[in-house]
Amino acid sequence: MNKIIMSSHKTTSTAAPEKFGFRDVKREVFERIRNNKWGPGTQLPGEVELASTFGCSRATVNRAMQELSDDGIIERRRKGGSHVKLAPIRQVKFEIPLVRVEVESRGSEYRYQLISSEVMAAPHWLQVRMDLQVASPVRHVRCLHSADGAPYQYEDRWINLFAVPRAEDANFSKIGPNEWLVNEVPYTNAEVRFGATNADHTISQHLKTIDGDPIFLAERSTWHAGVQVTFVRLYFPRGYQMIAKY
Amino acid sequence: MNKIIMSSHKTTSTAAPEKFGFRDVKREVFERIRNNKWGPGTQLPGEVELASTFGCSRATVNRAMQELSDDGIIERRRKGGSHVKLAPIRQVKFEIPLVRVEVESRGSEYRYQLISSEVMAAPHWLQVRMDLQVASPVRHVRCLHSADGAPYQYEDRWINLFAVPRAEDANFSKIGPNEWLVNEVPYTNAEVRFGATNADHTISQHLKTIDGDPIFLAERSTWHAGVQVTFVRLYFPRGYQMIAKY
DNA sequence: AAGTGGTCTAGACCACGAC
């Protein structure tokens, strides 16, 4: 993972023809950008020049600059050269572990409970949501994840049985559909939407909150090989916070 | 940016000694992992072996494998070799643009409005939140961002004047404190927390919603050189959704 | 057309850490 975080200068104390690795080059260039020595929009020296400046090969400079580009600090174009971005883009990156892992990593006891499961034809709104051509058969599963006995996440999931036929007979009484799907259909593409909503009666009942309580809601759509595999709504009780660092 | 998304095989149709670039190697290895040819936990061939397999140099293989490692698909250790991760970690990455840019990129007209501004000693709860040693002077700014005349984001911000003295006299009537800070103190570290809350009277008034309406809330703490620069709460009206893909 | 980044190579040395 490329780190945006970079600290202290390279100790440019005594003599010794210091060897500049790509990390050093990266830090040095970043430092100059941060010091406004190379302000927003500035065209940076070419790779060849930087290489001679830092006394290293062009390949080393290239790697450094490439990471700075990945980090959203600079922009690069062939023939155009490298420029300091006008507005640095804040990139937030965070990981979405399995609920079970998330709970257990907090030292809490994880419990899973299946609430309902049924196979049916996709209702119209879902056809739209999942971009289904017709009323394909889907499996609708609702379940609850708990941490130390307290409701942690209420899951309302729809699985496209056309995309994952084996899900029709899968047993979700012990293992949740998410964990099952991760093993069955790994490496999918997904889109997540975060938002807020109010707890309706069903939700408040399962999450043990009060009707109307604010709920942090995450919706996730998952594709595999161009076909939408599943659509899920995750409801978190008041107090839950998703944390990301950058 | 490393893409986790990879599609189709390399067309291995006719003859022609295809040249394998690092993207090809990456895709090929990933494909084998996805096909369960190399299941979770499998030790992958070493770089030298892969290089001869794919008919390219070790450096090329190295780059491919490094990206797979960054993507969270495999784990690598010296002497230990590369292994397929047991539980693939879903990494979500998304960008947080300036509100103004976000609004304008939707083709809406952005409007900014300063609601209040005052300099004061940090209240106790804020000292805790911002990890301040004493009741440092802070500037408290509240403002509203609108899109096409409709409330888009209500911002409640505290700036540590010890960290950014110039913020005391900054004029926030035209330019919002966030945009000002991004220019003044770029390249900070931050932590964001997402959650849900209910609109209190102040919020609902500014966002033109009803008291008790669910609000999507983002809290952000920002550091520079180890000192917390600012703490901000961002309130979004119902219907706002933050979208991330992976 | 020409300059700049993008990528590859073959070889080398190093550093970590499993055995």
Added chain:
DNA sequence: TCGTGGTCTAGACCACTTC
């Protein structure tokens, strides 16, 4: 100890894009 990944090099060719 010694195999594996981490990194660097010097040189090369290519591909985009601006000029």
